[in-house]
Amino acid sequence: MTLTPPHRLLMGPGPISADPRVLRAMSAALVGQFDPVMTGYMNATQALYRQVFRTANEATVLVDGTARAAIEAAVVSLVEPGDRVLVPVFGRFGHLLVEIARRAGADVATVEAPWGQVVDPARVEEAVRAHRPKLVAVVQGDTSTTMCQPLAEIGEICARHDVLLYVDATASVVGNDLRTDDWGLDVVTVGLQKCLGGPSGSAPTTVSDRARAVIDDRKHVEQGLRTDDDEPTGTVIGSNYLDLAQILDYWGPRRLNHHTEATSMLYAAYECARIVLEDGLDATIERHRVAGAAMLAGVQGLGLTVFGDVAHKMHNVVAVEVPDAVVADAVRAAMLDDFAIEIGTSFGPLHGRVWRIGTMGYNARKDAVLTTLAALEHVLRAHGAAVPTGGGVAAALEVYAA
Known part of the structure; x- marks a missing residue:
């Protein structure tokens, strides 16, 4: 059966109608994952997303999968069993962060606001003092309620208390202001299928040096495949595919093989960012x-x-x-x-x-x-x-x- 999707104007909370320029980019010829052309495209895509995220983070990459793949990669790579995590919840996707953190073995506390409101940063600081978390995980824009959580003050709170800050900005990036470095955001993950104007399936992610050090301390060494000499100081990251330590090595200068990059989705991610920055x-x-x-x-x-x-x-x-x-x-x-x-x-x-x-x-x-x-x-x-x-x-x- 030939696929003949009907025409739709997608005016919901996402996914949206992809930009025709992105769809055209996805039809470009495939090249091998270690072809110099391909690695050049990877480097160019990283450079574009540093601008989108407003960051200088070297560790700015794509996680192959939907936005949720990057959410899970961030949480399971940062959180070890028994770690304390604080989640400000003001909609469905805050509850998702709670679930993923608990699946990673975290001791999770929440600070909640009624649906239709955002969380007062003063309540976040009060909860940080009480729970003493390793990580605060928060959604910027929760489409279930349409609310956009202010982040600058939460970033300041996390910096004062030496707490890592993870942000899911899937629904908000390039449609609302997002300033990774200025606001002290340690890890930010997004997807293409909302304001970036692409299809679901690739998840741009940026990681601060501070967060990368935590992730690398748990780096898994594969006998015969890896050249790292140090054993992990924390528990080994529980997922192989969503192991940010290995994903960052794959995108880094050594190009240590981890998976086969989703070439057509990389083309889509590149074009989404290129259009935004051109405009x-x-x-x-x-x-x-x-x-x-x-x-x-x-x-x-x-x-x-x-x-x-x-x-x-x-x-x-x-x-x-x-x-x-x-x-x-x-x-x-x-x-x-x-x-x-x-x-x-x-x-x-x-x-x-x-x-x-x-x-x-x-x-x-x-x-x-x-x-x-x-x-x-x-x-x-x-x-x-x-x-x-x-x-x-x-x-x-x-x-x-x-």
């Missing part, structure tokens, strides 16, 4: 801010209520409370069936209660925003909701005209 990192963040502000104004122009603390909302996704007059999944189905537009539901306590509408990457465009709002107005009216005629599009256009 300008600050300009890309601003494009997401404007598109998000237009979508926010548009749903409010339709008389819909926005979920959560708008002051801490991510630029690139908005959660809209479902009106009492309609069935949430029926509206989503009509958007898909009649207009080929996908919007998202949410998880846990928000499932069926909110729709999540994204403006990310290639879809952070004026036409995509206006088309989605026009279609949503039509579907809501068809399902019995009283909405102002043209209210969404008109409100969004005012944002674009400002």
Whole structure:
């Protein structure tokens, strides 16, 4: 059977419609993993992502796999059984960090905020003093609630208390400000499928010198394959594929074989970063801010209520409370069936209660925003909701005209 995916405008919380330039890059010819051309592409990709992450970290690489592969690689490579980990939780993906840390054998404490809010840094510092963790692990932008956690103060707290700081910025990178070095972030992992405008399957990752030293202290030595003389001082990292020590050696100057690089995904990651930097990192963040502000104004122009603390909302996704007059999944189905537009539901306590509408990457465009709002107005009216005629599009256009 020939694959013939239908056309979709993916306006949910991710994945999004990939930029055509990225898809074209993925169709380029394959080369061997140790071909000088390939290693040159790897070096170039590292250089691009240092700019995306705003870091000087030499250890800036791709983890082959979805964004979750890099999350798990970071946690299992930093955390040994019995280590204390603190996770600020304000949505589903904070709970994911808790689960992964516990699977790594950590003693995990949490500091939680109600869904729709972010965690007060003062509460984080209080928990750091009480729990004395080795690692604080936090999500920057949690798409389940659309909240964006401020990080600069948490970075200062971790530095004061000599605690490592890991950040999952999958949903926020290049759509919201992220400053790895300025904010003292030790490890940051992301994915391509949101604001970077690519497909899921490659996870850019950056590691500070301080975090790399912790990882290297657990380095596994493979008899006959590795040249390291030192035995690990900590427990051996529990995963082979997600062992950051080996991944960093593979991407380093010695190119110690660990796996076969996913060539087409490297092409995608390279092109995602190249497009962002060609347009300008600050300009890309601003494009997401404007598109998000237009979508926010548009749903409010339709008389819909926005979920959560708008002051801490991510630029690139908005959660809209479902009106009492309609069935949430029926509206989503009509958007898909009649207009080929996908919007998202949410998880846990928000499932069926909110729709999540994204403006990310290639879809952070004026036409995509206006088309989605026009279609949503039509579907809501068809399902019995009283909405102002043209209210969404008109409100969004005012944002674009400002």
